[in-house]
Amino acid sequence: MTGARPSGPLFRRASTVPMFTYSNQQHLSPRAIKAYLDNYVIGQEHAKMVIAVAVYNHYLRAQNLEDRKRRMRKDFDSRLRSDAIIEDIPDESVQPTQPKAFFVAEAEEDDTPVLEKTNVLLLGPTGSGKTLLMQTVAKVLGVPFAMVDCTSLTQAGYIGDDVDICIQRLLASADYDVEKAEFGIVVLDECDKLAKPARVGFSSTKDISGEGVQQALLQMLEGSTVTVTRKSGTAGQTKESYTVNTNNILFVLSGAFVGLENIIEERVSDKHAIGFKAVPGSAAMGKFFMPSNAHVLNYVEVQDLTKYGMIPELVGRIPHISPLLPLSEADMLRIITEPKNSIMKQYEHSFKMFGVELKFTTPALQALAKSALEQGTGARGLKGIMARLLLNVNYELPESSTKYVLVTENVVKTFMNTNESDRARPFYFSRGEQYKFLNELASENQVAQALLVESQTRDRNGESVSGQDEDEPTPQRVGFIE
């Protein structure tokens, strides 16, 4: 993001007013931010709400602090004016003029509460949308925004970036306007990579890229002043220094924390004796049970993160921990088609540019979602599968007479499961075959629709779903008892 003025979609109409004024706040609400995020990020409803509220409250805080500053300035000015009058009319009966600092101190006794910031930690499996969520927030906001990958950070004085890089980037995104940068948002991505070595399995006497960085970040989160130097001039010979106070910068940390589930489970299982019940004789005996709609990450607590290798002082300064949950097959299906910039929309558009209409049948999309899920890399896997699946088509079609391409379930399934010679090829149709193309598309979709209706009717009538033995009891899930 460049430029410090509000420029995101939520601020389009307010682009000429400075940041944090009432007029641009009128367009802003947690609901509006969440609605914008919904266009790009599928599922993860709770995390989207957390971020929407955090960002909104950040605006309010900024507003609150600006108002206080304005009131102080006004108060100071008016006292200064009366001071001047007093000085102009010497009168024995008037009290001697107070030093100016007195007025500042008095103005500071504003009794409106100062809103404190609420830093956020997003955690959840790889490819579940953590980085995407914050990148999308960056697009919508008009505040300076910087995203830093913690993997490259080292303690000051060692090769690598020290934590001041966060402020350097933030300041650059605020066009070197210190006052604006001081109300910016810094995202510390991949922060789990800073976990202490004991946890990540290597040892070193001095942990310059883990704990050392966490300590440095701690100071920044607490509120410190960072001096940033900017080189300017054609040969970079001029150096300008900027001092940024980090007190009001909102920090969002995000990381996958691979293996954290085990730590949570271990902790909760210890409680098991008093709080959890397992179903005797079930395969899951000895493991703890959760309500069926819950996920183990929902039970994360500060102690789990410290056990993982984060220092308690740092985690303690992040009041809001929000887990992103693994994506389901249904989420994956929506991710392929729904986001404004979905992978499907991108391919359809690029094919249209060379005059070809590309369509996937619904079962083909379902097969695609399933395969992506099986890769275990979240939605990140989709891009690769799609690129490989459409490579030949993309290679051949730009100079052919084909006008329509249909990818069916069989094409996806055989592509994923068999070697190249056994793969089904997508269907190609020429200019005059639009009807045939649409008919083929509709017929696979209709068959799928009919199968769906059939299975729903079976479910409603209480008949067994294929492959499931009716006599076998469904594993009972026992709730979380505190």
Ligand SMILES: Nc1ncnc2c1ncn2[C@@H]1O[C@H](COP(=O)(O)OP(=O)(O)OP(=O)(O)O)[C@@H](O)[C@H]1O
């Ligand atoms: N919830 C989602 N909605 C829409 N697209 C998603 C979602 N999650 C992931 N994606 C897609 O997958 C890609 C990778 O996701 P992202 O970079 O946000 O993963 P991450 O959670 O940050 O993972 P990691 O921990 O590995 O960094 C995104 O660019 C996006 O295309």
Ligand SMILES: [Mg+2]
């Ligand atoms: Mg990421």
